[in-house]
Amino acid sequence: MKIAVASDHGGYHLKQEVMAHLKERGIAYEDYGCYSDEACDYPEFAHKAAHAVADGVCEYGIIICGTGIGVSIAANKVPGVRAALCHDCFSAAATKEHNNANMLAMGARVIGPGLALKIVDTFLDTPFSNEERHVRRVKQIEEIG
Ligand code: RB5
Numbered sequence: 001m002k003i004a005v006a007s008d009h010g011g012y013h014l015k016q017e018v019m020a021h022l023k024e025r026g027i028a029y030e031d032y033g034c035y036s037d038e039a040c041d042y043p044e045f046a047h048k049a050a051h052a053v054a055d056g057v058c059e060y061g062i063i064i065c066g067t068g069i070g071v072s073i074a075a076n077k078v079p080g081v082r083a084a085l086c087h088d089c090f091s092a093a094a095t096k097e098h099n100n101a102n103m104l105a106m107g108a109r110v111i112g113p114g115l116a117l118k119i120v121d122t123f124l125d126t127p128f129s130n131e132e133r134h135v136r137r138v139k140q141i142e143e144i145g
Helices: 009-024 042-054 069-075 089-099 113-125 132-144
Strands: 002-007 028-031 060-065 083-085 103-107
Touching (some): 002 009, 002 042, 009 060, 009 113, 042 060, 042 069, 042 103, 060 113, 069 083, 083 089, 089 113, 089 132
Parallel strands (some): 002 060, 060 103, 083 103
16 A cells, blocks of 8 residues: 655645655555645645546545645546545544545644554555445446536
8 A cells, every 4th residue: 555645835744744654554655745844835736646546556545635625626536536624533433434534634734643643544444345335326426527
């Protein structure tokens, strides 16, 4: 499993913590930027990570900005991406079980690193339910796009 990670300046420091956590867990990742906390534009980095997921280079993505909203809106423009903005573990589990989300978005100005890493673990460790109704609904999302 390989994770595409990306952030803007607002998410840069939390992204460093997420990458250290993934490394500790032995999970491979690719950092699609940004590479410092200098002000930058989140769509560029969210798109790079989203394309890595949509193209199958990475299985999942973790994208971070100040609120998590900008990166999730940008990533969801890429066909095949289902990016979920989660600031609690219930949502992180539910979006894998129900939506088969392939990208997790978080806001570094919304939650602290302790909760963020628990959300990352919940997201990565929860499988898609594969229940017929959820398969059908995810398919309907793809058909709309
Ligand atoms: C940057 O100031 C901020 O707008 C960005 O990190 C993000 O929150 C946008 O949605």
